[in-house]
Amino acid sequence: MENNSEIAIECKDLSKTYGKTVALDHLSIQIKKGQIAGYLGPNGAGKTTTIRLLLGLVKPTSGSAAIFGLDSKIEKVAIHENLAYVPGESNLWPDLTGAQTLDLLANLRGHSDDAYRKELIERFKLDTSRKFRTYSKGNKQKVALIGALMARSSLLILDEPTAGLDPLMEVEFRGCIHEARENGQTVFLSSHILSEVEALCDQVYILREGKLIESGNLTELKHLSSSEIAIQFKDNVPDISTIRGVTLLSSGHSHLRFKFNGDFNELLKQISNFPVISFFSHEPSLEELFVSLYGK
C-alpha cells in the first residue's frame, strides 16, 4: 500500500472523448513526489489532453485525476496553488513584454523566486524588454519556461517544453530540470524528444491513440526492445536458432548478426564452446524503442 501523501499525480481510469474521438482511454498512472516522469507519444496521442485534464481545464468523460491528492475537477483552484504549467503552444498576451508577462504570472501565482528568475533570464539569454508578439518561436517558449521555473512550484507540468529551443538552450533546460530534481520538485514532462526523456526521466509513460501502452523506468523499458548483436567467430558458428528471443538478421561462414530479447545467460551458454573474435552488442535507445512500438 502506497502512502497517499507520497503521490504527486494520480489518474484513475481517466477518459476523455470529443464527439466520436477518444482522446484518452482509461488512463491509470501514479507519479510519486520527486520523480521526473516522461510522457511520450506521437501526435494526437492524448498528451495535451491528459495535461489539461490534470489542470482541471477540461473535465473527464469518466474516471478522475488528482494532484497532491486533490481532485482536479473539484478543487480547480487549490490544485494550482503549488504547480506551474508550460502550455504546448506558448500563447501569452501579445502586447505584454517578456518582463511584464513574468510579472503577471508571478502575481497571479502569488509566489516567485526573483533571484532565480534573474538567473534564468541570463541563462536562457532572453531579452525581456520586447513585446511577446515580436518574439521568435524559441523565445516565446523561453518566456513560458522561465515563467514556470521561476515559481519553484512543487510540481512542474511541461507540455513539450523544448519545442523551438536551440541545442544550447536545450542543455540549459536539462540543467534546470536536474536542479528541480535536486530541490525535490516533481516534473511531468510531455515530449517528442526521446533523447531528452532518456537523459532526464526516472519513469516513462508511453501513450498511443489515447491508451497507455508501456510504462516503467528506462531499464525496464529497454527490455521491450531487442538488442542488436553481432559476433565474429574464429571458425564455426553455433546454432542459436533454438534459443528463445533470437531473430536472425544475417549469418555467414564465421559471423552472426541477430536481434535478441531473451535471456543472456542462455545465449552465453550456447556460444561458450565457440571461440569468439569480437562481440558487439548494441542497447536499444528510447528512439529505437519508440520506432519499434509505433512503427508497427
Place this chain on the structure above:
Amino acid sequence: MAATLVPQISTSRVKRTRVPFRRATKVSLKSSLLWSAAFGLVILSSSISYKSLYPTPSSRKMLQSVFSSNVATNSLFGPAYHLDQIAGFTVFKSFFTLIIIGAIWAIFLSSKALRGEEENLTWEHVIAGTTTLAWATLQVIIGLIDAVVSMWALITVFVYLGSLQSHLGFSFLQCAFFALAISSTPLLFISFGALASQLFTERKTVNIALGWLLGASYALRLVGDSGIGLHWLDYLSPIGWVELLHPMIGPKPIYLLLILVCSGLCLALSVAMASKRDLGQSLLGTKAPSRISPKYLSSSLAFSYKLISTNLFSWLISISATALILARVAESVGSTITGSSVKTVLERIGAQGSGSNLFLGLSFVILAMLFAFMLLGQVLVMRAEESTGHLDALLSTPVSRLRWLGGRVMVLMASEALVGLICILVIWIVLATENLGQGFTSVLLSIANIMPPGILVAGCAIFVFGWFPTKTSVVGYGILAWSMMVEIIAGLGKSSQFLVDTSIFHQVSPYPAASINWKSAVIMTGIGVVGTLLGAYRFNSRDIDPT
C-alpha cells in the same frame, strides 16, 4: 562557364500561385453580397416610404422647405436637395448612412485581408510558394476591388428592379450612378486600408488609424456643409468627394476622377511599398512597447481592465462625441420638426412634446446602439482570451474561473457606468448652454433609459459564452444586426408590430419625448442578469475550449 552549370529557371514558366486572390475573394465576396442586399433594401424602403408618407405635392414642398436649408441636418447627414422628388428624398434618407457603413465595412475588410492575414501568419505559407509579397498584395487588392465592383453591380440591379416593380421611375443610369457613388466609399477606404496595412504591423493599429481618418473626413465635411463659408473643406475630405458626386438628380461624375486618382495612387503606392518591405514587417515598424504600470499586472481583475482599456477609451471618445453633437443640434433640428409633417410621423409612434424633445428621444436610441456595441465588444474579448489560449495560462494559476468572469463583468459594468456618466455630463452641460431646460434628473433618466438593450445583449452573449462558446460572436452580433435591420425597416414605413417588437432598440421609449417604458426596461435588464448568471454557472464547469 559557371552560370551554365546552374539550371536556369525561367520566371515566365513558373506558374504564379493565385491563392491570395482566391482567399481575398472568399473573405470579401460573401459580406459584399450581404451588404449590397441590405443597402438595396434600405434604398428601396426609403423611396417607397416617401410615396406613402408624402403623397401630395404640397406635403413634399413642405418637406423640401423644412430640410433644404436646415444647417443641422445638412452638416450631420449631408445636404438635402430636391426633397420634392422621390429620387432626391431617397438620396437624402439613405446615401449618407450607406457611405458611413460602406467605409466601416471597407476598413475591417481591407485590414483583415491585407494585415490580419499577415499578422496571423497565414501569409507565411503563401509567400513561401511561387509568389512575392508585392504580387500577393496586388492579388488581394484585385480581389477586394472585385467585391466592390460586384457591390456596385448588385445594388444597381437591385434598385433598378425594385424601382420598376414599385413604379419609382428611376432610370437605369440613375440607379447605376447612385450605386457607383455608394460603392466608391468602400473603394476609397480599401485603398487607404491597403496603404495603412503597409505602414503598421498590427491590424488593430491599422483599424485605429483608418477610424481616425474616417472621423477626420467626416468632421471636415461637417464643417464644410455647416454653411459658414468653408465649403471648400469638402474637397479635402474623401467623404466630401463622395457627397459631391450628387447622385440621382444633377449628378457630377467629374468628382469620380478625384476618387479614382486618389485610390489608384494609394493602391499603387501600397504595392510599391509591399515590394520594398519584408513579410511581417511594416514601414513604420512596431511601436516601442509601452510602459504598463505594475498595478495593472497585480491581479486578474486589474489585468482585465488593462486588456480593454484602449478600447474603452475609444468608445468613451466616440460615444461622448456623438452625445455632444446630438445635444448640440437638438434645438435647431427640434425647431424644424415642430409643425412639420415629420412630427406627425413621430407622434404616430407615440412620441410627443417639443421638437427638441422629440429629436433627443430619437437620438438617444442611437446612443443605446453604441452602448450595446461597446458592451458586446467586451464580452467578445472574454471569448478571445479563451480562443487564443491565454485563458489556459491564466486558469492554471490559482485564479478561479468565477473570479475571472466576475472581474470581467465588474469591469464591464464599471465601464458602462463611467461612459454613461460622462455622457450625462456632456449632454447636461450642452443642453444647459442651449437653454433647453432639461434638468439633470431628466438627462440622467434619459441615459438610464438607454442602458437595458446593452445589458440584454451582454447578458445573452455571456450566456452563449458559457454554453456554446464558439457561437458567442455570431449570436451577439446577430441580435444587434437583427435589431438594427428591424429599426431601419420599421423607421421607413408600415411593418408588422410583431416584427418591430423583436428589435431590442424598439423596446426603448424615446424619452424625454415619451415616458419611460419601465416594464420593458426591467424585462431587458432581467434577461441580461439571468443570462449572465446562467452563463457563469455553466462556464464554471465546462471545458475551456481554445479553438
